[in-house]
Amino acid sequence: MADMHRVKPSRSIAKHCSWKNRAVSAGRTPIQHNKKSRGQSTRERNLKFPATQSTNEMDVPFLGCWWATAALLLGGVLYVYLKRTHNYWRKRGVPYVKPLLLFGNLKDAMLGQKNLGEVYQDLYWKLDGYRYGGVFKFRQPSLLVRDPELIKTILVKEFNSFHDNDIESDPEVDPLFGRNPFVLTGERWKKTRSQLTPALSLGKIKPYFPLIAEVCVELTHCIENSGASGTEFELKELCTRYTTDVVATCAFGIRGEGLQDPDCELRQIGRETFEPSFWKNMKVLIVMLLPRVAKFLKIRVVTQKMYKFLQRIVNEVMEYREKNNVIRADFLQHLITLYKKGGGTADGFTEEDIAAQASTFFFDGYETSSIAMAFGLYCLAVNPDVQTKIREEVDSILQKHGGELTFDGIQEMTYLDMALSEALRMYPPATTLMKVCTKPFELETPSGGTYEVEVGTPVAIPLYAIHNDPQHYPDPKRFDPERFSEENKNTRHRYSYLPFGDGPRMCLGFRFALLQIKAGIATVIFNFRISPNKRTPVSVIPDPNYFMLAAKGGLWLDIKKRTDK
Numbered sequence: 001m002a003d004m005h006r007v008k009p010s011r012s013i014a015k016h017c018s019w020k021n022r023a024v025s026a027g028r029t030p031i032q033h034n035k036k037s038r039g040q041s042t043r044e045r046n047l048k049f050p051a052t053q054s055t056n057e058m059d060v061p062f063l064g065c066w067w068a069t070a071a072l073l074l075g076g077v078l079y080v081y082l083k084r085t086h087n088y089w090r091k092r093g094v095p096y097v098k099p100l101l102l103f104g105n106l107k108d109a110m111l112g113q114k115n116l117g118e119v120y121q122d123l124y125w126k127l128d129g130y131r132y133g134g135v136f137k138f139r140q141p142s143l144l145v146r147d148p149e150l151i152k153t154i155l156v157k158e159f160n161s162f163h164d165n166d167i168e169s170d171p172e173v174d175p176l177f178g179r180n181p182f183v184l185t186g187e188r189w190k191k192t193r194s195q196l197t198p199a200l201s202l203g204k205i206k207p208y209f210p211l212i213a214e215v216c217v218e219l220t221h222c223i224e225n226s227g228a229s230g231t232e233f234e235l236k237e238l239c240t241r242y243t244t245d246v247v248a249t250c251a252f253g254i255r256g257e258g259l260q261d262p263d264c265e266l267r268q269i270g271r272e273t274f275e276p277s278f279w280k281n282m283k284v285l286i287v288m289l290l291p292r293v294a295k296f297l298k299i300r301v302v303t304q305k306m307y308k309f310l311q312r313i314v315n316e317v318m319e320y321r322e323k324n325n326v327i328r329a330d331f332l333q334h335l336i337t338l339y340k341k342g343g344g345t346a347d348g349f350t351e352e353d354i355a356a357q358a359s360t361f362f363f364d365g366y367e368t369s370s371i372a373m374a375f376g377l378y379c380l381a382v383n384p385d386v387q388t389k390i391r392e393e394v395d396s397i398l399q400k401h402g403g404e405l406t407f408d409g410i411q412e413m414t415y416l417d418m419a420l421s422e423a424l425r426m427y428p429p430a431t432t433l434m435k436v437c438t439k440p441f442e443l444e445t446p447s448g449g450t451y452e453v454e455v456g457t458p459v460a461i462p463l464y465a466i467h468n469d470p471q472h473y474p475d476p477k478r479f480d481p482e483r484f485s486e487e488n489k490n491t492r493h494r495y496s497y498l499p500f501g502d503g504p505r506m507c508l509g510f511r512f513a514l515l516q517i518k519a520g521i522a523t524v525i526f527n528f529r530i531s532p533n534k535r536t537p538v539s540v541i542p543d544p545n546y547f548m549l550a551a552k553g554g555l556w557l558d559i560k561k562r563t564d565k
């Protein structure tokens with residue numbers, strides 16, 4: 001609470017007084033200066049002039065003075081510009097966290113000292129006791145929302161006032177990412193969302209399941225045949241190779257090779273985009289936090305090399321299917337159907353849209369899912385009793401379905417569902433929802449007045465902080481799947497759990513994500529035993545150089561073949 005500013009009328013008098021005192025002491029400065037200038041100013045005393053000087057020689061210090069004055073003036077203007085917004089929340093009677101001059105409240109994220117989720121968690125606690133408060137995204141005032149009921153209002157009830165995500169990408173500059181529903185706004189978002197939604201309903205993803213099951217077989221082979229020192233694996237890397245292959249087969253219609261070859265082309269593309277590094281993180285943070293700067297600097301999330309690669313594979317597969325009359329139950333087929341219906345016109349669904357939306361699957365789906373799967377397995381390794389319970393569930397359901405991993409079987413694994421929900425609570429891959437106000441909206445201030453959220457105001461919903469708040473989840477660091485039993489779920493506010501967001505902009509691929517993650521975890525638990533080793537972190541430290549949530553140093557553990565099957 002130390003650096004949080006609350007608006008209390010009685011304090012404003014004190015503030016006036018200190019302001020007045022400063023003005024008086026400032027008034028003294030010229031007098032002191034005049035005293036000094038009776039003789040020589042410090043600057044003059046430090047300058048050594050020759051006994052006789054021409055006027056031209058005298059120009060040098062004069063020029064120096066000129067530049068110094070200009071620099072001072074410029075610095076002053078910049079200072080005023082950066083500082084100008086700092087009164088924003090105080091003037092509106094909104095509790096807020098005191099900003100720093102350049103970074104606002106995001107210094108630790110921008111300097112790679114803390115993960116963005118942790119930065120928003122710190123701000124969340126500084127605003128403890130309030131439903132919402134003001135923070136600063138650099139110099140831009142933005143809202144941080146704490147109260148689940150208010151979150152529901154923003155995401156669902158008053159969706160029209162918070163319609164868009166706080167991110168911008170120009171399709172002209174970044175043709176693939178610029179078409180991603182996550183960055184689209186207004187009518188264009190609505191149209192694209194309605195085109196893609198049918199392909200990701202529970203009924204529509206059921207036919208994808210045999211493709212996922214094939215990758216699960218590859219996953220088993222991969223674990224049996226590799227691993228540093230035989231049994232040691234880094235979970236995030238292993239799970240990313242799995243989700244790379246699932247995306248390859250379901251979204252691009254090709255056989256993935258990530259589990260066979262960790263350096264296959266699609267995995268390289270993924271690494272180029274997502275592997276934690278200070279500069280990559282900086283690029284993505286600029287796109288996420290300073291969308292206008294990103295637009296001005298023409299920063300691309302999808303590099304030219306990736307763009308060409310993704311475009312090429314989509315074109316090749318389309319050509320092959322066209323020539324050979326192949327129709328396959330996958331996401332790409334859905335996109336091809338949309339293209340054919342739209343006639344490929346600029347107004348309809350174009351060829352570039354096919355590549356863009358197949359890439360959406362890749363960019364929005366594969367990394368988030370591999371993070372969730374890795375944390376899910378980590379939680380089971382360090383909680384062997386839960387692992388045993390899940391193994392019993394998987395064994396009995398597989399037996400019921402003739403020893404096969406099936407779509408229906410996965411839906412019956414209720415304890416696995418509870419355990420994965422708990423892992424997503426503790427470690428939500430997307431740590432913060434970033435919305436923007438699109439229509440003025442009134443909020444009550446703590447003093448009983450009102451404040452109108454202005455169009456363009458960013459709104460942060462800090463999922464990582466809310467999911468780890470003991471008020472919603474007592475003893476939040478304890479992994480306890482029972483929190484997600486039907487009975488226990490009903491004891492807390494629904495909007496205190498949002499790993500996939502909610503409302504009309506909720507994650508489009510959440511059903512698919514849960515399906516592929518559960519299939520992957522069930523495969524590992526059915527075939528192997530997983531246990532911590534010397535390198536397994538006792539507690540997870542979020543990687544500061546990563547815009548999502550990943551464990552610094554990785555999630556290492558042992559995976560050994562089951563002998564009791």
Ligand code: HEM
Nearest residue numbers: 181182364365368369372430500501502505507508509513
């Ligand atoms: C565990 C895995 C995943 C997590 C944790 C996750 C999380 C999220 C979150 C938090 C959002 C923002 C929701 C909001 O603003 O309310 C989102 C949006 C989105 N996700 Fe996911 N996601 C996952 C997997 C996937 C997959 C597999 C796909 C694709 C098949 C996908 C596609 C999308 C799309 C297209 C959006 C933008 C939706 C819109 O703005 O209309 N996600 N996701």
